[in-house]
Amino acid sequence: ELKVEQNPLFLSMQEGKNYTIYCNYSTTSDRLYWYRQDPGKSLESLFVLLSNGAVKQEGRLMASLDTKARLSTLHITAAVHDLSATYFCAVDMENYGGSQGNLIFGKGTKLSVKP
Amino acid sequence: DAGVTQSPTHLIKTRGQHVTLRCSPISGHKSVSWYQQVLGQGPQFIFQYYEKEERGRGNFPDRFSARQFPNYSSELNVNALLLGDSALYLCASSLIARGLTEAFFGQGTRLTVV
Numbered sequence: 481e482l483k484v485e486q487n488p489l490f491l492s493m494q495e496g497k498n499y500t501i502y503c504n505y506s507t508t509s510d511r512l513y514w515y516r517q518d519p520g521k522s523l524e525s526l527f528v529l530l531s532n533g534a535v536k537q538e539g540r541l542m543a544s545l546d547t548k549a550r551l552s553t554l555h556i557t558a559a560v561h562d563l564s565a566t567y568f569c570a571v572d573m574e575n576y577g578g579s580q581g582n583l584i585f586g587k588g589t590k591l592s593v594k595p
Numbered sequence: 596d597a598g599v600t601q602s603p604t605h606l607i608k609t610r611g612q613h614v615t616l617r618c619s620p621i622s623g624h625k626s627v628s629w630y631q632q633v634l635g636q637g638p639q640f641i642f643q644y645y646e647k648e649e650r651g652r653g654n655f656p657d658r659f660s661a662r663q664f665p666n667y668s669s670e671l672n673v674n675a676l677l678l679g680d681s682a683l684y685l686c687a688s689s690l691i692a693r694g695l696t697e698a699f700f701g702q703g704t705r706l707t708v709v
Contacts, residue, residue: 513697515700522685522700522701522703523700524700525699525700528697572696581628581643581645581650581651582643582650582653583628583630583638583640583698584640585630585637587636587637588637
């Protein structure tokens, strides 16, 4: 069974601190996505990681992909309150009998940044 | 540029009823996927359509069906609604290109079954 596991599922941080969210997946895939979701809202695309060793940064967020370890990380630097949201990673099912563009999501990491 | 649009945004239905949800993809995108997101969980894949053909189906009962029209818009139909069908239904639009498939999501339809 294809699994995408995120940890932690809940994360409470102080402003200014650093932390990493982990995303493990159980099949070979060279495409991994990170999304942000605010309460009651839809999914906002943050990063698309397309190859082993890919690293992308946007503001205080940096995502990386290790396809050999089947691991992606989302690193938060000097957290601010505006980053409070739920973060999802997703893997493309193309290498698991699915079709390109069919995504399997993790359960999400609910991040709360407190002053 | 208009993003992915879904209608309606909110819907309340009674158990046993039927519902139709609609999605218009980003202009130029030929792939539409549907996801169900139950409160507190990640989205679960229901269907993908590309060029009006079904390309993938998730683990959902036959009460769920979908189709894509010549203009690439899509409908998701759910028959015989159950309380457990209450969820946020998300439509994603993709430009299927070699090596890259980024999915852009609509604002969702919040379905409540009572």
